[in-house]
Amino acid sequence: MSIEGIIVATLIVGVTGLIIGLLLGLAGEKFKVEVDEKELQIRDLLPGNNCGGCGFAGCDALAKAIAAGEAPTNACPVAGAEQAKLISDVMGVENEEKEKQVAFVKCAGTCDKTNVKYNYYGIADCKKVALIPGKGDKTCSYGCMGYGSCIKACSFDAIHVVNGIAVVDKEKCVACGKCIKECPNNLIEFVPYKSEYRVRCNSKDKGKEVKLACKAGCIGCMICVKNCEDDAISVVDNIAHIDYNKCTNCGKCAEKCPVKVIV
Known part of the structure; x- marks a missing residue:
């Protein structure tokens, strides 16, 4: 293959990659799902047992509910009082202690x-x-x-x-x-x-x-x-x-x- 052929092939591949990259970037911006930072922080503080004891489908669902103000910060029976306090701090609310x-x-x-x-x-x-x-x-x-x-x-x-x-x-x-x-x-x-x-x-x-x-x-x-x-x-x-x-x-x-x- 001649030098000219190699250069042309390289340019085609480069331009194609650039176009695909731009299209993926635009698609990502258009279809991206907004994530609540508080929800992520709360999820990290939950134990991950997914036992359902809180009344929600699992820890992800509970974290979303707490972040949205639809569940109390001490809703997880597994996490304990210390984790509930940390979750309350994330939400910026007063921690409500619950008797074990x-x-x-x-x-x-x-x-x-x-x-x-x-x-x-x-x-x-x-x-x-x-x-x-x-x-x-x-x-x-x-x-x-x-x-x-x-x-x-x-x-x-x-x-x-x-x-x-x-x-x-x-x-x-x-x-x-x-x-x-x-x-x-x-x-x-x-x-x-x-x-x-x-x-x-x-x-x-x-x-x-x-x-x-x-x-x-x-x-x-x-x-x-x-x-x-x-x-x-x-x-x-x-x-x-x-x-x-x-x-x-x-x-x-x-x-x-x-x-x-x-x-």
Whole structure:
């Protein structure tokens, strides 16, 4: 190939590249998506678990919502108080401290305390077992079935089945709420991390039926109510309920409970 041919080819390639570059630059300007700098900063402060505990599809969606003022700066249950404060600083708003919550399983029906009506052999999944008449092999149909659907739902290794019932490790729990949504018996609820006394029962049966099913069930005797000086405990649907806004952790309810279901 002659020198002239090489020069012409080089010029053609160069001009073509220049034209393509200009076209790409114009297209980029025309179709570029504006990105909120605050949104990017907030996303960097979120943990990236994408657990959905905040109520949004994931950390990207939450960051966008916070930046737009559509979600509070402490909406992420995993991030913690320190990260929430940093997010508040990014948004230029006052940080609202939120009391730490943890999941709690309202059942004390361990293998040695609950009665069994038959032997179950099948898929170890609470939602599937819940479709069987009687909801599993335990006599109490309100309690923990112990097949571990909540364990599969937890991304933080914070819940395990111990002696037939699910137990939450409150040091690992981040209150994402996945276990609550997974439990077919609605056994799991959020309680304050600092709460010292909790009712480990979910049965709505009356005392006689409860005793026939489990040695550790609430019999609705009202003794806890009579001994609470702070009006922090009540019995509704035959089960004791603690109002954590009133509870002072005095322990009198647990001390007087005849079945020791308040722990």
